Amino acid sequence: MSSLGGTAMLHQHNITAAPAGLERVAEERTFRSHDGTEIFYRYWPAIGEPAKGAILLFHRGHEHGGRMAHLVDELAMPGHAFYAWDARGNGRSAGERGYAPSFAALVRDIDCFVREIARDGFGHSDIALIAQSFGAVLAAAWVHDYAPDIRALVVASPAFSVKLYVPFAKEGIALWQKLKGRFFVNSYVKAKFLTHDPERIASFEADPLITRPIASNILVELYDHAARIVADARAIAVPTQLLISGADWVVRHGPQHQFFVNLASPAKERHVLPGFFHDTLGERDRHQALDLIRPFLERQFAAPEKPVDLTGADRAGYTRDEADQLASPLPLLSPRGLYWAMSRTSIRMGAWLSSGMKTGIVTGFDSGSTLDYVYENVARGHTPLGRMIDRTFLDAIGWRGIRQRKLHLEELIGNAVATLKAAGRPVNIVDIAAGHGRYVLDAVATCAEPPASVRLQDFSDLNVSLGQKLIADRKLPGTVSFHRADAFDARMLARLDPAPDLAIVSGLYELFADNAMIARSLGGLAKAMQPGALLIYTNQPWHPQLEMIARSLTSHRGGQAWVMRRRTQGEMDQLVAAAGFDKIDQRIDQWGIFTVSVARRA
Secondary structure, eight states, X not given: OOBTTBOOOOOTTTOOOOOTTOOOOOEEEEEEOTTSOEEEEEEEOOSSSSOOEEEEEEOOTTOOGGGGTXXXXXXXXXXXXXXXXXXXXXXTSOSSTTOOSOHHHHHHHHHHHHHHHGGGTOOGGGEEEEEETHHHHHHHHHHHHHOOOOSEEEEESOOSSBOOOSTTHHHXXXXXHHHHOOOEEEOOOOGGGTOSXXXXXXXXXXXXXXXXXXXXXXXXXXXXXXXXXXXXXXXXXXXXXXXXXXXXXXXXXXXXXXXXHHOOOSSEEEEEETTOOSOGGGSTTTHHHHHHHHHHHHHHHHSOOOOOOOTTTTTSSHHHHHXXXXXXXXXXXXXXXXXXXXXXXXXXXXXXXXHHHHHHHHHOTTSHXXXXXXXXXXXXXXXXXXXXXXXXXXXXHHHHHHHHHHHHHHHHHHHHHHHHHHTTOOOEEEETTOTTOHHHHHHHHTOSSOOSEEEEEESOHHHHHHHHHHHHHTTOOTTEEEEEOOTTOHHHHHTOSSOOSEEEEOSSGGGOOOHHHHHHHHHHHHHHSOTTOEEEEEEOOOOTTHHHHHHHOBOTTTTOBOOOOOOOHHHHHHHHHHTTEEEEEEEEOTTSOOEEEEEEEO
């Protein structure tokens, strides 16, 4: 079987070739990803009807989907369709060689790829992923961040920690990029250190589609995202098989084992393959790996669909444990107790000069007033020092994520309004906890056709007053209004008039740990909304500064410590599904902190 950019040959190392005439032939296709980049992929239809499912193949860094093509016949699963992409900047896909705008852009490419194959009739529950090395980190990140209810995930030698043999190489790359901007690093790995298979070695060295360079931003972000995914693998409940190459020269074993330990899936397997080099699925004796993958996938496809129930994670689960730990006081004279006491003192002192810090101290760092200040993103304060402190405050990673969330909200609100207008709906919008409402008003202002009505609500009298002022300052028509209301009053939500065609819940559910409250709010909205109406909701599946926030910042609720319980994306999506909505789209920032999702009333 020929593969583009090199021949994926079947040879005598216990790899069974397909009978003559039964080799599967790939169709060549392309699709446009989220930013218009054209992605090339290969598709092998299943033999026989109907297909038992679809298996997606993700190649390692520097390579392309053609070097995974041999697996289609060697896995001997003819009843399943196979797909293999060339990641952007690699193989026959478009994009600067070895470059992507961000690691998150590559992860979103996977989401777009999965949407593309849905045209062939394969939904999330019909697919499994097999991914290797860099591709395995991308696949794991997609499963973590987007929480798809797929059948299975197989990761081979995932590149959670690449061996850079030069001391402090990672730090040096990050520093040089900061000083000089993006640059490229060439792969130093010889083919003979990837596999013992002489034909694979020869094809790698002769392959004109191998991409040696990798952009510095992707290399730096790979480390950051890999560390996040390994540490938070408890969020992954998909059946997962991990294959570890025992003699891997390229990546470290430790993070792979930690990833496995942290996985939440009740169906997880770990296999160490002694003597294997990094190219696990292209090794000379790869039949050992394939003989593990095949039965694992067949079991998962044959098993009834039964996702792990996450709706009770507020009562028992790792994010509940994490929040309880953050809510527990530290001994005042302990090193950590003293450290966080100093942090609180420095914030209070900073509030003497920084307008943003003062707003947070007075109204709560999670208040609508603080968020509106963060959205404006203009450093203010007493004296140049105060403005410098304020700029540092506004540039905190969490606030940068908040501003990116606003951009995602505006994009998806605009998309939703256009979709509803195209369906002939008048588009009545409600935001049940709008803060000052700036993000909704900004989004609506850019719509080609104005919605029939915009109803903003909030529980805070201050937010309602300032939101009404914002409406007046913009001289908006009477169809735009602001009201005081409780976002957890299910009866009030169920009686909304006019019934919302688009409901928005942004930055609210993240502040409340109790899932019963969220279910009550969503249930009220669901009763008010007709089939086909859209819901936009946000979530915070991860945050790098949870302890700083809990130990140093105060909430709008009576000056209490701002302790947040994270919800995994899977948990949040299950709560939305239980209320009667089907998720159809999602965005996530480049740091993996905030998501914005769209669901349709079933």
